[in-house]
Amino acid sequence: MTSWPNVIAESAKRLEAAGVHSPRNDAELLAAHVSGLTRARLLIADDPTEAQVARLRGLIERRADREPLQHLTGSAAFRYGELAVGPGVFVPRFETELLVDWALEHLPQGGTVIDACSGSGAVAYSIATERPDVRVWAVEIDADAFEWLESNLDGTGAVPVHADAVAAGTLAELDGRVDLVTANPPYVPFEIEVAPEVRFDPSGAVYAAEAGLAVIQPLAVRAASWLKPGGWFAFEHDDTHGKAAPEILSVSGFTEVSDHDDLAGRPRFATGRLGLSP
Numbered sequence: 001m002t003s004w005p006n007v008i009a010e011s012a013k014r015l016e017a018a019g020v021h022s023p024r025n026d027a028e029l030l031a032a033h034v035s036g037l038t039r040a041r042l043l044i045a046d047d048p049t050e051a052q053v054a055r056l057r058g059l060i061e062r063r064a065d066r067e068p069l070q071h072l073t074g075s076a077a078f079r080y081g082e083l084a085v086g087p088g089v090f091v092p093r094f095e096t097e098l099l100v101d102w103a104l105e106h107l108p109q110g111g112t113v114i115d116a117c118s119g120s121g122a123v124a125y126s127i128a129t130e131r132p133d134v135r136v137w138a139v140e141i142d143a144d145a146f147e148w149l150e151s152n153l154d155g156t157g158a159v160p161v162h163a164d165a166v167a168a169g170t171l172a173e174l175d176g177r178v179d180l181v182t183a184n185p186p187y188v189p190f191e192i193e194v195a196p197e198v199r200f201d202p203s204g205a206v207y208a209a210e211a212g213l214a215v216i217q218p219l220a221v222r223a224a225s226w227l228k229p230g231g232w233f234a235f236e237h238d239d240t241h242g243k244a245a246p247e248i249l250s251v252s253g254f255t256e257v258s259d260h261d262d263l264a265g266r267p268r269f270a271t272g273r274l275g276l277s278p
C-alpha cells in the first residue's frame with residue numbers, strides 16, 4: 001500500500017523525466033482530480049485505493065506523452081472561472097488574462113463587446129461574468145470549438161455566434177455600434193517551433209499564414225467596421241509581431257495605438273482606438 005504523498009512524488013519524478021515544465025504541480029493536480037480532494041487535503045488523506053493509483057498512473061503516462069493537463073482534467077482555469085476544454089478546442093493560456101485586464105479597464109458601463117475567435121470562450125466568459133452590465137457576442141468559426149463555446153457560455157448572457165469573424169456579413173447588424181472588440185486569433189507563423197502540448201490544440205486555432213498575420217489583418221478591418229468612433233480593438237499576437245501588429249492597427253484607421261508586453265517582457269497584445277469622426 002502506498003500513500004498519496006508517495007504516489008505524488010513518484011508521479012512528479014516520472015513527469016520531470018519526460019520534460020514536463022511543472023512536474024510537481026501537475027502530479028498534485030492530477031492526484032486531486034482522481035481523488036476528488038484538494039491538494040492540501042491529499043497530504044493528510046487516507047491512502048489511495050488500488051483503482052485510484054492505477055487511474056492516476058494512466059493519467060501520468062498521458063501527461064508524460066505531453067497531453068495537456070487541462071485535457072486530462074477536462075477543465076482550464078482562466079481568471080475567476082473554469083472553462084470546459086478537450087479535443088477540438090484551444091486550451092486558454094494564462095497570458096491572455098492580461099488582454100482581459102486591459103479590456104475591462106477600457107469598457108464603458110453598459111457597453112457592447114464582440115470577442116472574435118472565441119474558442120472555448122475564455123475571454124467572452126470572463127468579460128460577461130466580471131462585467132454583467134455589458135452585452136457580449138462571441139464569434140467562432142470552427143464547428144467543434146463552437147460546441148465547447150456554446151456550453152461554456154451557457155448562463156453567462158454572452159451570445160455565441162458560429163461564423164467567420166472576418167466576413168463582412170458577420171454581426172453586420174452591430175456595425176458602428178460596438179465599444180470594444182477583443183480577439184486572441186490564430187497567429188503563430190508556420191515555421192515557429194512550439195511546445196509538444198500545442199499539437200493537441202487544433203492547428204487552425206494556433207497557426208496562420210502570411211507570417212502569422214493572415215487572420216489579424218482582415219480582422220482589424222472588420223473590427224473598424226463594428227466599432228463606433230472612439231471604440232477600442234485589442235488583440236493578442238505572436239512575440240515576433242511587436243512591430244507588425246501596431247502597424248496593422250495604424251493603417252486600418254486606429255489611433256492611440258500601443259503594444260503591450262506579457263509578464264516575461266515579450267510583445268503580446270496590441271490595442272488601438274477607432275478615430276473619432278472629424
Ligand SMILES: C[S@@+](CC[C@H](N)C(=O)[O-])C[C@H]1O[C@@H](n2cnc3c(N)ncnc32)[C@H](O)[C@@H]1O
Nearest residue numbers: 090092117118119140141142164165184186205
Ligand atoms: C488561439 S484560439 C483562441 C481561443 C480563445 N479566444 C482563447 O483565448 O483561449 C483561436 C480561435 O479562433 C478561431 N478562428 C480562427 N479563424 C477564425 C475566424 N476567421 N473567425 C472566427 N474564429 C476563428 C479558431 O477556431 C480558434 O478557436
